[in-house]
Amino acid sequence: MCLKIYDALRADRFPFKPVREGKVGMYMCGMTVQDRPHVGHMRGTVVGDLVRRVMTYFGYDVTYLNNFTDVDDKIIDRANEEGADYRTIAQRNMDCYMSFVDLLGNRRATLYPKATEHMVEIQDLIACLVGKGVAYPAGGDVYFRVDRYPDYGKLSKRKIDELRSGFRIEVGDRKESPLDFALWKMAKEGEPYWDSPWGRGRPGWHIECSAMAMKYLGPSFDIHGGGIDLIFPHHENEIAQAEAATGQTFVNYWIQHGLLLLGGEKMSKSTKLFFLIEDVCQVAHPDTVRYYLLSTHFRSPIEFSEERLAEAGVALARLQSTAAALCAAVGVPPRLTAEPFPPEKIHDLEIRGVMEKFIEALQDDFNSARAIGNLFDLSRFLNRHLALPASGEKEATIKEGQMVLHHLADLVGLNLLPLDELATPPDVMRLVEDRAEARRSKDWAKADLLRQDILARGFLVEDKSGKSEVRPCR
């Protein structure tokens, strides 16, 4: 079986064929940094990371870009509200975003290009479009002439004529046609600006993505992602800008991810219906948030709720608990190597079966939900083995299973080893010791009271054969 990806433009699944043998160029539309990231933004991040990890696993040399739009009307508005420089706002939010990229277990992208650092490329692209007559300056602005690009609407499945009927001509608009969109916007008094052949101004919203993607990935590259709400107009306009300039196919696979919903409605900044990722991470461990985001196929919408999040936490804990038991039995697993190993090398057929199914799921349009389901089968299999009487064979199977479990979890960026486990505080340790003493003297009432105390401090005592174990409860 080969890697198949659903391409929104062709509206079907196709075997993946890279533009350049052995290499993958991918671009994920990041956020406009007028505010701190919410869960929806992080879904894009996690999806991008998933795709990148899977492509890397299959041996591709991946160049992965996740951009920041760091100058736009909303950022400027925000800066004015706060009486701060727009750069201060942008930087603050970018820093915040990056801290959650790390916290949620994402590998860093190859590059996080910013619009403000690519004014040359942006202006070159605009100049090219103006030169071809596909764009025109108008009173300090520059617009894309949609009528001159016949393929307009091919991604969002819209017809230019139908679009036109739905548009109103705004008063004072400098556009020739209401469908035309801005490539360059003239700076108003007090706004940040860059000098350009068309006067002082800043880029329109869509142009920076076309310019930056093409700068680093070439005129034609493999994968472009973003929220499904970006299909129109953002991605549609990106295609128009890029293809009108180069005459080449801009992107081969368009992968838009589903949105987070809140009470059945889109989580969005404009409606004030959203949860900041920093708030979510207050009520759920970042590992849980990642698990939650990966446990639904990336193209489906996800209803966000604390209940769902809590369920995800319990499910993940099941996997972590197996990982911990494995550690206790055969020690910490060997460090993961970058070199993937083929399932054929796995001796135990059941473990091998899990691995094959897991990988198959990821090959099938990055189906992390289906892949993760297999982890529970492996978990049950290993828990069962753990209870078996000691033998060389048992140990070998367990070690193999442990390696596979961590290997597969890592493939989707899930860490099952609580390496940063909180040290149990001294006061809790004292209670645990008191309780052990009470249990030795069979004072069960006292032991149960102490367990309550310990629980009240956020720790769970479990009596295993011989000794009691403490762990923080999540």
Next chain:
RNA sequence: GGCGCCGUAGCCAAGUGGUAAGGCGACGGUCUGCAAAACCGUUAUUCAUCGGUUCAAAUCCGAUCGGCGCCUCCA
């Protein structure tokens, strides 16, 4: 109105032609001083509804009902 997506168990969620993964919850059992964790078992004769195609449909086609997204703020 146009375009696109979706409707699977109490809840969440895979499955896009070969006879319903997985998780949460619930119930029963094993283990335990009791718990917890773990393990074993039960929990959808059926996939919004109605028709059609097919040897075979949750999967394909049509209609209906319901939900969501986009139609220049959007991840």
